[in-house]
Amino acid sequence: MDVVSDAVSAIRIGRPSSHRVRVDGKWCVRLPPYDGAGFHVVLEGSCWLLPDGGSAVLLGAGDVVLLPHGTGHVIADAPADAAAVGQAVSFERWLAGDAPRRTHVTSGGVEMLCGKYRLDRSRMHPLMAELPEVVHLPNRMGSQAELRAAIDLLGHELGTQGPGSCLAVPSLLDLLLVYMIRSWAARGTGTWPAVLGDPVAAAALRALHSDLAAPWTNELLAAEAGVSRATLARRFTSLVGRPPMAYLTWWRLTFAATLLRDTPDPLAAVARRVGYSTPYALSHAFSREFGTTPGQYRASAARRAVST
Known part of the structure; x- marks a missing residue:
């Protein structure tokens, strides 16, 4: 993706x-x-x-x-x-x-x-x-x-x-x-057209989005972008608005929410797809980010789908 x-x-x-x-x-x-x-x-x-x-x-x-x-x-x-x-x-x-x-x-x-x-x-x-x-x-x-x-x-x-x-x-x-x-x-007007047009930020984003479950680090992402770790951190944070690892965590949890909403996959399968080693680890991070458990989020999304 x-x-x-x-x-x-x-x-x-x-x-x-x-x-x-x-x-x-x-x-x-x-x-x-x-x-x-x-x-x-x-x-x-x-x-x-x-x-x-x-x-x-x-x-x-x-x-x-x-x-x-x-x-x-x-x-x-x-x-x-x-x-x-x-x-x-x-x-x-x-x-x-x-x-x-x-x-x-x-x-x-x-x-x-x-x-x-x-x-x-x-x-x-x-x-x-x-x-x-x-x-x-x-x-x-x-x-x-x-x-x-x-x-x-x-x-x-x-x-x-x-x-x-x-x-x-x-x-x-x-x-x-x-x-x-x-x-x-x-x-080319706006923040995200600039992000997608920047070779460093765009390369890092392509890597993250293409393999969300990979064990990414700043060093690995910098290698994908062909720059030093410091250059990646500076360019990515300046354009995207958050450091690479913070963006990765946010997107993993956002994509987990999408999977909970759109698929019947068990929590263990969702965790594997978004790079968490155990369902517990995902549930803890998800609850901290969303203020609700994955199960409660899935139930709420199902109710919204029925009501619409």
Whole structure:
């Protein structure tokens, strides 16, 4: 695994969902705050995104927008004032037909892919936490080829509903999320894009995430990064915000929580996968970090899954 894959896997729960929507005329749709992440892809035409507490964003054909923290927002055919926003139709009612007529795109109309991901925010990786409320990825010819390819494949699957689409669509949605985060990171603004672009910190993180159970030490990590122990400690701590061994302990326990939530594996198996010699050692560290035992955490996660 790598940092981005692990960061997404740790918080993603359930199955993502998406809809392909075509609409023309005057329209204004409200999506309330959501305990997850939402996205919109404009396939044709243009529209406006009005995030709660933020500035309006014009979305053109080929633009992608990710709302990684589930920010409530309005999408509309034109900038909307407070009165129009207050009268916006809910997204669910819109899909059910209680909205302007959905039809083939005509002049002034728009076609979109709209979707959302369920996320468990209880132990979010700082890479995901750093994402801004709105990630706008404008369409640029010749750029973000992987993202564009994923959008094309997803749009095709949603438009045709061919054999196997029930498996293809969730997989493509997961791929789309990774490519959106990757495109954001490629801009190079923020702490974690800098971390992933630093050869020393990135090499150490790749080593840790690829083999979490290994008996890592600062010396071994420094050797993986090709630098001295002092250089590793200085660069890693400065960029990541905590020393390498502190990050390793934190991520081992976070990943243990993911395994307790998503698998039926016994505690001994979980301990082995995250580098603890005994279930007792893991339980002691887990309780100190989370304030609850692994068994209580697993039971609580199961109850949350049933309630949602």
